[in-house]
Amino acid sequence: MKRIIIMGCSRVGGRLASLLDAEGHKVTIMDTDAYSFRRLSPDFKGKALVGNGIDQESLKKAGIEEAEVFIAVTQGDNRNIMAAQMAKHIFNVPRVICRIYDPLRQEIYQTLGLETISPTTIFADILKKQVDG
Amino acid sequence: MYIIIVGGGRVGFYLAKGLLEENHEVLIIEQNPAICESINDELGSICTRGDGCEVATLVEAGTGRADMFVAVTGEDPHNLVACQMAKHKFKVPHTIARIKNPKNEGLYKTLGIDVTICSTNVILEHITEEVPTHPMTHLMQIRDRGLEVVEVRISAGSASIGKALKDLSLPAGSMLSVIIRKGQKPIVPVPSTVLNEGDQVIAVTPSETEEAMRSALRGQ
Numbered sequence: 001m002k003r004i005i006i007m008g009c010s011r012v013g014g015r016l017a018s019l020l021d022a023e024g025h026k027v028t029i030m031d032t033d034a035y036s037f038r039r040l041s042p043d044f045k046g047k048a049l050v051g052n053g054i055d056q057e058s059l060k061k062a063g064i065e066e067a068e069v070f071i072a073v074t075q076g077d078n079r080n081i082m083a084a085q086m087a088k089h090i091f092n093v094p095r096v097i098c099r100i101y102d103p104l105r106q107e108i109y110q111t112l113g114l115e116t117i118s119p120t121t122i123f124a125d126i127l128k129k130q131v132d133g
Numbered sequence: 134m135y136i137i138i139v140g141g142g143r144v145g146f147y148l149a150k151g152l153l154e155e156n157h158e159v160l161i162i163e164q165n166p167a168i169c170e171s172i173n174d175e176l177g178s179i180c181t182r183g184d185g186c187e188v189a190t191l192v193e194a195g196t197g198r199a200d201m202f203v204a205v206t207g208e209d210p211h212n213l214v215a216c217q218m219a220k221h222k223f224k225v226p227h228t229i230a231r232i233k234n235p236k237n238e239g240l241y242k243t244l245g246i247d248v249t250i251c252s253t254n255v256i257l258e259h260i261t262e263e264v265p266t267h268p269m270t271h272l273m274q275i276r277d278r279g280l281e282v283v284e285v286r287i288s289a290g291s292a293s294i295g296k297a298l299k300d301l302s303l304p305a306g307s308m309l310s311v312i313i314r315k316g317q318k319p320i321v322p323v324p325s326t327v328l329n330e331g332d333q334v335i336a337v338t339p340s341e342t343e344e345a346m347r348s349a350l351r352g353q
């Protein structure tokens with residue numbers, strides 16, 4: 001069981017939160033818009049919190065000081081980058097994962113020590129493999 | 134100097150104008166085409182359209198040869214990322230970020246942004262300077278040493294009036310530099326100097342003991 005904070009209840013964020021929650025992790029999901037919590041599964045037992053993940057007070061309310069994993073999956077690359085760096089450098093969260101759509105930005109932040117994922121690169125690769133057959 | 138400004142809003146526009154008057158080479162990166170156009174109409178072709186966080190735009194802007202990189206959009210995350218890209222990818226020696234939320238100042242410092250400008254803090258500083266009842270004014274910050282230069286006014290009713298400096302418990306690592314007294318030359322304080330009502334004390338103190346310095350000087 002891990003204490004996990006997810007920032008951004010996007011399709012990916014909402015689904016990930018529901019999956020991790022079903023596995024028994026202690027999940028808190030944050031979004032600036034309460035309407036996005038509709039994406040959570042009806043069985044979701046974790047915490048859904050309206051708040052801005054680039055605001056230190058909101059992060060504290062979400063329990064960042066005790067979190068073991070922080071995942072930034074809002075729609076904005078820069079917001080994810082900023083929140084992830086806050087989690088890592090201010091709150092010393094042991095594991096921080098950050099989604100960055102822009103592959104070049106992703107590479108740079110990876111070399112700066114962030115654990116980053118670029119869905120653009122991954123999805124393009126998958127599609128290319130499909131086409132190549 | 135070649136200075137790149139990200140964000141062509143009011144701050145970016147007037148900053149560019151001022152820098153051009155000082156004969157610097159200036160380029161503004163702005164996403165909104167209408168704003169770009171109006172800047173180019175007014176200041177000459179100094180504005181390029183693009184996202185100041187994107188490598189392609191930054192390459193085109195010649196970020197590699199920039200002496201200074203200033204991000205003044207209205208969004209804290211954009212300013213942070215733009216400055217980090219300039220610093221780490223293009224090795225720009227000086228990066229300056231505008232911040233809206235004063236709480237982000239520490240984060241930006243940790244992440245290697247050279248200078249942060251927080252308009253909220255600037256306005257706050259002016260308010261405290263303008264309001265005479267406010268007991269302490271920040272004069273300067275010596276960031277890399279974690280020190281503040283502050284001015285403390287000894288207002289009527291302060292318990293420290295009539296006391297010698299050696300009897301006040303000033304925080305460790307702090308130092309009183311000068312006392313300004315009405316109608317007198319500035320005084321270099323010694324342990325036996327006695328505080329008077331209306332004295333202005335200029336002191337250097339570690340940022341974290343600022344409050345203790347204030348209390349000590351006002352004798353609370």
